[in-house]
Amino acid sequence: MAFSTLPPPRDNWPWVVRLLPAALAVAFFAFGLAYPDHLSADGVVYEAIARHLTANTTLGRQALVASAWWPPFPTLLRLPFTAMATLPGIWPIPSLLLSSAAAAWVVSLLIRRFQQWGLRGGHTWIAPVIIAQPFFLEQTLGGGLGPLIGLFALHATDGLAEWTERRRLRALVRLAAGSAMLIGSSLEMVPWVAGLYFCLFFDLVCGAFPRGQRAAVLWLALLPPVAVAGFWFLLNWLIMGDAIYFLRGVLRHRELLSRPIVAPFPFSPMDALAVIIALLSATAAAWRGRRAGVFLGLLAAAPVGMAAILNLRGLLGSPTPLLFVAAPLTVFAVAYHARDNAHRVLARTVAWIAALALTLGAIARLPERSLFAPERASYAALATQRGHWLPCLESHVRLLSPFSVVFVAGYDSLALLGPHPPPMFVSTLDFDFAAAERDYEGNRLFLLVRRPEGRGAMDSIHWKFPRIYERGTRYTLYDSDWGDWRLFEIVQLRPMEKAP
Amino acid sequence: MFHPLFPLKADDRVIEDPLALCRIHPALSAHQPLTWAQSVVAGFLAAALMGGLLARPWTTARVLVFCATIFYLLSTFYKLLLVRMSVSRQAEIHVPPEALAADDDAALPTYSILVPLYREPESIKNIVAAIAAMDYPADKKDVQLLLEEDDAVTRSAADALTLPPSFRITVVPASFPRTKPKACNVGLARARGEFLVIYDAEDRPEPDQLRKAIAAFRTLPPEVVCLQCKLNFYNPRQNLLTRWFAGEYAAWFDLSLPGLSALGALIPLGGTSNHFRTAALRGLLGWDAYNVTEDCDLGIRIYRRGGRTRILDSTTWEEACSSLPFWIRQRSRWLKGYIQTWLVHMRNPAALWKELGPVNFIHFQMLIGGIVFSLLINPVFWAMALTWFCFRWTALMTLFPGPIFLMSALCLFVGNFIFIYLGGIGCYRRCYFDLVKYAIFAPPYWALMSIGAWRAFGQFFTNPFHWEKTRHGLFHASPAP
Structure with a gap:
């Protein structure tokens, strides 16, 4: 049998x-x-989110869930390997x-x-x-x-x-x-x-x-x-x-x-x-x-x-x-x-x-x-941007005030700033003028916004402040352009005035 | 290679002692709930915990949360592994009908059937009918109804019946401990069959189960000393509790145990419908009369002695406990028995490691200790999650630094979902299609299990050998599915 x-x-x-x-x-x-x-560049963004998550930051938690264009699973699957992302270079x-x-x-x-x-x-x-x-x-x-x-x-x-x-x-x-x-x-x-x-x-x-x-x-x-x-x-x-x-x-x-x-x-x-x-x-x-x-x-x-x-x-x-x-x-x-x-x-x-x-x-x-062709899609393009104009931007802002803070809006900021951003740059996915001023009282504040294209156009900065890239807002003053990015200075709010 | 605990000779009388295991191998019996060494270790751990909580409460709490989170994560992956393995070809033994048809009745061996009964006069008629209806030559059945000496009600009910010729009544002397395994040991001593099986009073085994077991035993190597049949209920739709209970049984007997079998891992036996080679069972000195889940303990002992258990694809239908208080008592007894079993076998962890091997040692920890542990700590984590969702108490966040928070969140969302989903899969596999949706609402059932676990934990210290009898006969429909 x-x-x-x-x-x-x-x-x-x-x-x-x-x-x-x-x-x-x-x-x-x-x-x-x-x-x-x-x-x-997508990989760099997902890894940045994973790094922030591992560090238990609010930005990491927000980035995990805050956009349908950046779904959570690719980040979660990267978490076990996140330690490797801190290796020299940011491959x-x-x-x-x-x-x-x-x-x-x-x-x-x-x-x-x-x-x-x-x-x-x-x-x-x-x-x-x-x-x-x-x-x-x-x-x-x-x-x-x-x-x-x-x-x-x-x-x-x-x-x-x-x-x-x-x-x-x-x-x-x-x-x-x-x-x-x-x-x-x-x-x-x-x-x-x-x-x-x-x-x-x-x-x-x-x-x-x-x-x-x-x-x-x-x-x-x-x-x-x-x-x-x-x-x-x-x-x-x-x-x-x-x-x-x-x-x-x-x-x-x-x-x-x-x-x-x-x-x-x-x-x-x-x-x-x-x-x-x-x-x-x-x-x-x-x-x-x-x-x-x-x-x-x-x-x-x-x-x-x-x-x-x-x-x-x-x-x-x-x-x-x-x-x-x-x-x-x-x-x-x-x-x-x-x-x-x-x-x-x-x-x-x-x-x-x-x-x-x-x-x-x-x-x-x-x-x-090809992935390689679009300027904004490859890591190399971002690394070039970071290497070329980011230090210039840092010097520019520091000249205006040594106590400057630059908020870089959107998911692309995670790729742009890389794993070890200069301390004056802060990624933000849910930008709020009042909170920024409250949290950075006494600092001169700037906001860096990318041209609204592709997925980046649907970042919260663009639907919370429509046409911010083209026209700014009542709380921002145009400062300068840096590649695809536009720098605004944040106007200090009057005490009784509430920002949205 | 199977090595009996006690090399019995044909005329050896030692097995006639229902407490033989305790007398000959006290280290393998739960008669002493906690050994001196275990008490010292437990005391030391408790003191360290208290000291830590007093001196550095947050750090200690963080360490505890970390350990629990790692455990939850491992449990989730472990469960997934078992379910994945349960679909492999080696998960269970299927005996095709043609294999049974080829059997020659004359060549079939005598099969002993033990039916322990205690205060169950209402069930005796049904179990006698169910066993009589089993497709096995009547003269090859050796059925013992094991009745307690002081259980006049059941004895009267048995006396009132005209028992078939192959049935006999064995009276179990009234003595301490008053447990089912002690009664079974009495039956084992008087068993005449080459093979032996246990059925509970409310059981309705599939009629060809004995033949299937014989066919399987004949093809299996001698170290396979036990076959565990699947259990499920003939009253799954009686109420919400029985629906959940049936889903749990389906997940356990149709997914987890076959998964263990496929992995070649140890299998904690499940109460009834365990088929044994009688000689091997005697060599293991039967059941531990002091253990309230003697089946689980025996399953581990089989593996420690080099034996093996396999899952047989045949179902015994039982009555699901439909009354919440009785269900809680039953669950408490089971979990108390798991605690007993874990402590008995962990008296000498090095020996256990050596006998089981590292892989089965891990299985033992996950299955026996892990189940109780998770049920005990679940309420703590549920309370923390609820507190966080309702009050956003930020102090809680300090207990979950970086990676721990992520792992905990993963367990909370993904882990719990996986357990829910596996319940649904179990129901589907058992063809309880209408019960699949109830699996989604299983979390309250988990809470009931945790209540049972905490009750068991308390009872382990206050009344370790007390056998809380599950009341059956609350459901009166007759035909099994």
Whole structure:
């Protein structure tokens, strides 16, 4: 008699496949360190928040929750590595660690699924093709958020596919956990998560379930993302005194944004081809009655469409994770379809075309969407700013008064000032004139505000004091411009006058 | 390799003594709640704590908060690990129906079934019927109803029944301590079967459970001396308390224990439906008559002697305690027993480390000490969180410097959510779909558990061997799910 007391059958993965993720992670990390100028400024901001959190500062707690554009999970995931961020230089080592590990995990997950789906041997090339995507490399080697978002999205999608096919509880949990992580990691992924849940609802409506199971599935699927959102509201209420503080910039984005963040949308014919391939895969799955395949195809095609819509509304970040996740999801969808013996040759051909198209597409649009190109996005650009004009600004202000204090508004201030800012510079995320004057009585006060562009346009300084960059406020006097930044002197308030 | 505590010969009479463990290996028995050395260490720790709180109250409090936070964090990860492992192939033993169909009745061994009863006249009829209905040759069943000498009510009820031929009544002499394990030891001495199982009076085991256990034992190595079946309730929807209780049981028996089994870790046995190789159980000198969670203690002892326990995929349905006062008493007894068990095995930590190995030593600390510890300190942290949310008492912040604050916040928000969510997963896995939503409202249930823990803590010092009897028969529906 031989039942489950026997050890499980050994999978016959080659040892290379087992070691690949670790090797890739190490390689990504090493390359990232070798080219610190390409590191993403986002990583520097998240690490600065993590450092402030570890130091238990009010700024750290505010920064963790106060903006939907800077969600909490990327910071929380960096916390264990924060000690490393104090190493000489301020290379965002935690960011690199995270992006390298996440990227390696993405590749590993893809290869594992290909193995399980019988796409062994020569067909594991699809995963390395993902790595070859220039956009993938940019984000991974730059310590960007893309790989992490890609990993969560892939887990959620994988969970949905497995749930739709096999109704396994663990798949449902993976779907829910992936969605929760996405909600807590990227505002732009929220519509995509909504799409994912729409697929789940559709499946629940169409499938046959015992009494009560549908409700239970919904509870388990919705609870994690709802909890993440709920905690975010709660923490805003506790820390900022306003439960929707983090959303205020988004809610008023139309009046805050003087121009779209990425204009025009970096859309290339290759994007269209990738979308077409994903939609073809969905159509083929629908033709064959494979609901999971339909979902995968639609979810793979969705990011590019959603990015276009968000771009029209001025809500597309730069770099956007939506365009990052499109490639792995498309490959995943096509590979899912390719596992079927009936259409294997056709599907393999399509998979080859997909991979080729994605690679060519990414190469074609590299110059226009590269992380390295936008001046404000790279760490190198910020370091240059810090190195060049920040000391000049410090001297300028010190000349006016040795007891000057410069408030640097917004999340970008965390990247600009770095881990060891000069003592006269103070980052602020929830600036208040009255409080500043009260807390720094006797000092000459200045406010440094960045040009309202992209995510920075939705920082609280801009929605609390609309058009401050262009016109100042009744409490500020224009002083000078420093790169993208504008310096205002804060006018001392009269005793009976209250600032907003 | 399993090493019995006492190498019994066929004609050895020592096992007839229900207090054999205490007499032969007193160091493994809870008859002495605290040893002299433990009292000294406890006194020293208490003095150090008091001294610290008097001399440097904030620093001492900060250190305590730090230790508790680290513990909470580890507990959360530990729980996640167990749940992750519970879905592995080795988590539990599934016996397919075809394996049972191939069984030859003549080749089946005699199976001893012990049913300890005390003041449960209303349950006796049901348990006799449930055991009689089990799919096992009647002449191979050796059923003992263990009745206390002074329990006239239950004895009359038993006398009024016409018991099937394989049933017999064993009278347990009235003596101290008056506990279930002592009764079980009396039954063990008279057991005739090669294998042995315990059922409680209100149990309804799945009919093929004995066959499944035999099939599993035959394929398992001899060091696996015990199979723990899953337990759950036939009255989960009776009231809110039973709903929560069923969710907790589902999370424990369907997630945590299979997870432990997959890790090859020690398993604290759960009260009833433990199937043993009788010889091995005798070699362990049976149950500790002084321990009020003798099952948990026996589970640890099995591992200390090189034995192993596995989880069998068969369920015994019990009656969930639906009355809050009785539930609190039951919980107090369990947690008091956990305290006893932890103290018994920690009398010589070095020996425990050596016998269990480092990994199982950690499992022991997390499972036995950790559960009680977390339930005891939970109210303190809830009170602090509530105080902070309501009054923003800034002095509290000084207890949570930098990283500790972050870890505590993580435990408060993420950790608690994980525990809630795992309750929901447990319900789903047990197919209690309608109970999933009740898992979200489990925190008040945790508060009840903490009340039970503090009651147990107090009772450990005042009445350590007192067996608080859980009252059953409050639910009268008959068929098991």
